[in-house]
Amino acid sequence: MPPRETWLVLGGGSSIGRAFARQAAAAGQGVLLAGREAAELERSAADLRLRHGVPASAMLFDALDLAGHAAFVRAAAALAEGRLHVLLAFGTMPSQAACEARPELARAMVETNLTGAAAVLTALAPLLRGQGGGTVVALGSVAGERGRPRNHLYGATKAALHTFLQGYAARHARHRVRVLTLLAGPVDTALTWPLPRLPFMASPQGFAAAAWRRAQRGSGQAHLPGIWAPVMAVIRALPNRIFNRLDL
Amino acid sequence: MLVPLALRLVPPALPTPGEAAPAWRKLSLQGWGRLGRAPCQAARPERLRDLRAVVLADVGRNLVPHGAGRSYGDAALNGGGAAVLTTRLDRMLGFDATTGVLVAEPGVSFADIIRTFLPRGWLPPTPPGTAFATLGGAVAHDVHGKNQHLAGCFGHHVEWLDLMLADGSTRRLSPSEDAAAFHATLGGLGLTGVVTALALRLLPVPSNALLVRRQRIAGLDAFLEAFGAARQASWAVGWIDALAGGAALGRGILEVAEPAPQHLPPPPEAQRNLPFDAPGCLLNRFSVRAFNAAYWRRVPAAGDAQPMHYGRFLFPLDGIGQWNRLYGRRGFHQFQCVLPEAEAPRGLRLLLEAVGQAGAASFLAVLKWMGRDGAGLLSFARPGFTLALDIPARAGAGALLRRLERLTLDHGGRVYLAKDSTLSPAGMAAMYPRLAEFQAIRARLDPGGRFSSDMSRRLGLG
Numbered sequence: 001m002p003p004r005e006t007w008l009v010l011g012g013g014s015s016i017g018r019a020f021a022r023q024a025a026a027a028g029q030g031v032l033l034a035g036r037e038a039a040e041l042e043r044s045a046a047d048l049r050l051r052h053g054v055p056a057s058a059m060l061f062d063a064l065d066l067a068g069h070a071a072f073v074r075a076a077a078a079l080a081e082g083r084l085h086v087l088l089a090f091g092t093m094p095s096q097a098a099c100e101a102r103p104e105l106a107r108a109m110v111e112t113n114l115t116g117a118a119a120v121l122t123a124l125a126p127l128l129r130g131q132g133g134g135t136v137v138a139l140g141s142v143a144g145e146r147g148r149p150r151n152h153l154y155g156a157t158k159a160a161l162h163t164f165l166q167g168y169a170a171r172h173a174r175h176r177v178r179v180l181t182l183l184a185g186p187v188d189t190a191l192t193w194p195l196p197r198l199p200f201m202a203s204p205q206g207f208a209a210a211a212w213r214r215a216q217r218g219s220g221q222a223h224l225p226g227i228w229a230p231v232m233a234v235i236r237a238l239p240n241r242i243f244n245r246l247d248l
Numbered sequence: 249m250l251v252p253l254a255l256r257l258v259p260p261a262l263p264t265p266g267e268a269a270p271a272w273r274k275l276s277l278q279g280w281g282r283l284g285r286a287p288c289q290a291a292r293p294e295r296l297r298d299l300r301a302v303v304l305a306d307v308g309r310n311l312v313p314h315g316a317g318r319s320y321g322d323a324a325l326n327g328g329g330a331a332v333l334t335t336r337l338d339r340m341l342g343f344d345a346t347t348g349v350l351v352a353e354p355g356v357s358f359a360d361i362i363r364t365f366l367p368r369g370w371l372p373p374t375p376p377g378t379a380f381a382t383l384g385g386a387v388a389h390d391v392h393g394k395n396q397h398l399a400g401c402f403g404h405h406v407e408w409l410d411l412m413l414a415d416g417s418t419r420r421l422s423p424s425e426d427a428a429a430f431h432a433t434l435g436g437l438g439l440t441g442v443v444t445a446l447a448l449r450l451l452p453v454p455s456n457a458l459l460v461r462r463q464r465i466a467g468l469d470a471f472l473e474a475f476g477a478a479r480q481a482s483w484a485v486g487w488i489d490a491l492a493g494g495a496a497l498g499r500g501i502l503e504v505a506e507p508a509p510q511h512l513p514p515p516p517e518a519q520r521n522l523p524f525d526a527p528g529c530l531l532n533r534f535s536v537r538a539f540n541a542a543y544w545r546r547v548p549a550a551g552d553a554q555p556m557h558y559g560r561f562l563f564p565l566d567g568i569g570q571w572n573r574l575y576g577r578r579g580f581h582q583f584q585c586v587l588p589e590a591e592a593p594r595g596l597r598l599l600l601e602a603v604g605q606a607g608a609a610s611f612l613a614v615l616k617w618m619g620r621d622g623a624g625l626l627s628f629a630r631p632g633f634t635l636a637l638d639i640p641a642r643a644g645a646g647a648l649l650r651r652l653e654r655l656t657l658d659h660g661g662r663v664y665l666a667k668d669s670t671l672s673p674a675g676m677a678a679m680y681p682r683l684a685e686f687q688a689i690r691a692r693l694d695p696g697g698r699f700s701s702d703m704s705r706r707l708g709l710g
């Protein structure tokens with residue numbers, strides 16, 4: 001077995017983060033679950049230790065607490081065994097209608113999905129470079145590829161995140177920081193539970209297993225599940241006069 | 249740029265973690281027998297705080313917990329009400345390798361435990377016939393396994409459990425902490441509250457395999473005798489060809505098994521799904537008869553013995569996902585009863601004859617000897633013989649099931665609610681003598697009647 005490394009899961013309480021953490025632990029990697037609800041994260045960490053016999057612990061992390069990011073990164077560095085890798089899996093998705101009725105919801109979403117994400121990754125960069133490189137896997141979304149009437153505010157935060165990650169990847173590439181942006185289709189999580197069933201819905205376990213495999217293979221952008229690559233190619237190519245008439 | 253943003257943090261009106269209102273979705277739930285759909289509002293909390301919000305929510309006139317949906321009838325359904333799906337509460341929280349006690353959340357399945365602990369020499373204590381069942385479901389039906397005659401039921405191996413009550417509070421229950429509520433919750437059909445965690449004593453085993461001996465049995469009396477001779481066997485189960493009549497009535501195969509000292513390579517976990525509903529005519533008296541006869545002949549006349557992975561012996565049907573679609577779109581009933589030992593020879597004969605006369609094509613029926621009473625007030629298990637068989641939902645099924653209920657009652661037996669979809673309120677009251685006691689405890693724990701299900705209302709329990 002290769003030497004143990006550690007995955008820092010930002011949004012460690014999310015459905016996708018929990019499932020990805022199980023993949024990492026099953027592969028013998030240590031896990032740090034970072035989020036806002038300590039007791040819950042500790043239960044998940046206990047599960048990983050028990051099922052897979054790997055070190056796992058919970059860390060308090062709030063993406064909106066920008067001033068706290070530096071201390072958070074120091075704490076993560078102290079807890080990690082071996083090199084640190086990062087899964088960015090936090091985010092909020094209030095409905096478009098709610099965001100329009102209460103613009104402060106939209107602002108909080110931007111501050112979480114974009115500002116918070118960019119800030120914590122920026123704070124992590126010196127650590128990743130200093131240890132001789134590492135992997136960052138980030139949850140982007142197909143919603144960021146073309147703005148749809150139903151959720152273009154959320155989509156905008158993800159599009160901005162994609163762009164940020166492109167530059168971040170380019171900037172840190174020669175320090176062997178690899179960045180994989182997952183252009184995720186719908187996953188059956190707490191986030192999507194109240195929505196009507198979406199096409200090609202993936203289970204968190206299936207999604208996480210595919211994400212784990214993809215992360216071993218390299219960086220760049222990847223649609224997940226893979227079916228979204230051709231589907232989004234079509235959707236991106238639709239002329240406006242057709243796209244505008246679709247109820248998406 | 250970033251710092252000024254930080255100063256304008258979230259306005260107080262925004263939901264903070266955990267305070268968000270629980271998310272509900274319209275869902276049509278079905279029992280494993282697929283007899284009908286129960287449309288309801290469903291929530292699927294992934295953390296305790298969300299579960300609490302669901303229990304306290306003013307959604308649906310009442311609420312039922314729903315695990316893996318492996319009960320056949322309406323125990324986990326609540327048409328027109330609300331359901332809380334517990335499968336995402338699936339974390340193992342602690343294990344003591346000296347005592348074998350595992351603490352886990354209710355959505356953990358038997359398959360999860362076997363995957364994690366069988367390689368370390370531990371087995372869940374009373375595995376039911378499907379590993380997909382969750383621990384919460386196992387509590388609510390006080391389930392039994394092919395080792396019931398020695399090991400008793402699931403509840404006998406539970407040290408304590410945490411129950412979330414209708415008022416959102418959580419109580420630890422055990423034989424020494426509110427024992428009445430503990431015994432009401434074991435076998436309590438999810439009607440006392442939602443189990444949020446439990447401590448379960450696992451069973452130590454020397455390897456991941458069993459040595460399984462199979463023998464052909466010519467008929468019912470021989471079967472009962474053979475079980476008598478197998479009382480000390482660690483595991484014992486019988487398969488009956490429910491279509492064999494006359495002198496061959498009750499013929500079948502007895503399987504007894506002992507822990508094997510040697511490990512086997514674990515079987516692949518991949519499952520094949522039945523991708524569509526079988527046409528209703530696929531299972532007819534002729535095809536099922538041929539299948540059952542072939543199954544019988546597969547075992548050599550002199551019997552055989554082979555080492556087998558626990559999974560293959562305990563969960564023979566789990567290899568085919570959604571095998572319940574084999575019975576077609578209309579679904580099927582499963583009937584399971586237990587008869588006291590003295591009544592079994594006559595009672596089982598009458599039950600099998602009734603099924604035979606009705607020509608209700610049934611795959612292999614299961615026969616098993618039980619040695620102990622269950623752990624809860626409404627537990628199914630009691631010493632005697634238990635018989636389980638499938639009855640496709642077609643014309644005449646209702647009349648047959650009423651007849652089987654009558655025969656069960658006449659012979660001092662009871663019907664298993666994990667399988668049931670047709671038992672009458674009068675039958676329930678006669679078969680479960682501690683029902684009034686159960687209802688009194690339930691009224692204390694849930695005075696407002698928040699927890700209720702299609703089954704509880706059908707059985708007149710409110």
Ligand SMILES: Cc1cc2nc3c(=O)[nH]c(=O)nc-3n(C[C@H](O)[C@H](O)[C@H](O)COP(=O)(O)OP(=O)(O)OC[C@H]3O[C@@H](n4cnc5c(N)ncnc54)[C@H](O)[C@@H]3O)c2cc1C
Pocket residue numbers: 280312313314315316317318319320323324334354355375376377378380381382383384385386388389390391392393394436437438439441442443444565666667
């Ligand atoms: C192929 C097959 C073989 C089987 N073999 C056996 C067998 O050998 N022995 C046996 O005893 N049973 C057997 N069963 C029945 C099965 O074990 C039970 O129905 C079991 O309860 C299913 O668990 P579940 O998680 O699917 O629960 P569900 O079917 O979803 O729910 C069952 C009950 O549990 C309650 N419940 C679920 N979670 C909770 C919770 N967290 N807190 C409180 N209540 C809860 C529900 O309200 C409901 O009343 C078999 C079933 C199948 C499909």
Ligand SMILES: NC(=O)c1ccc[n+]([C@@H]2O[C@H](COP(=O)([O-])OP(=O)(O)OC[C@H]3O[C@@H](n4cnc5c(N)ncnc54)[C@H](OP(=O)(O)O)[C@@H]3O)[C@@H](O)[C@H]2O)c1
Pocket residue numbers: 010011012013014015016017035036037061062063064088089090091092093112116139140141142184185186187188189190191192265266
């Ligand atoms: N589900 C999908 O279909 C889908 C599709 C594409 C992309 N994604 C992305 O995948 C990621 C995970 O989402 P999910 O579907 O798994 O949903 P989820 O279970 O609802 O997870 C969302 C997570 O975000 C965290 N979070 C929100 N605000 C935060 C903050 N200020 N600081 C720290 N954490 C915060 C929450 O943390 P707490 O635990 O502390 O509450 C929660 O764990 C998100 O980025 C989402 O946009 C999801």
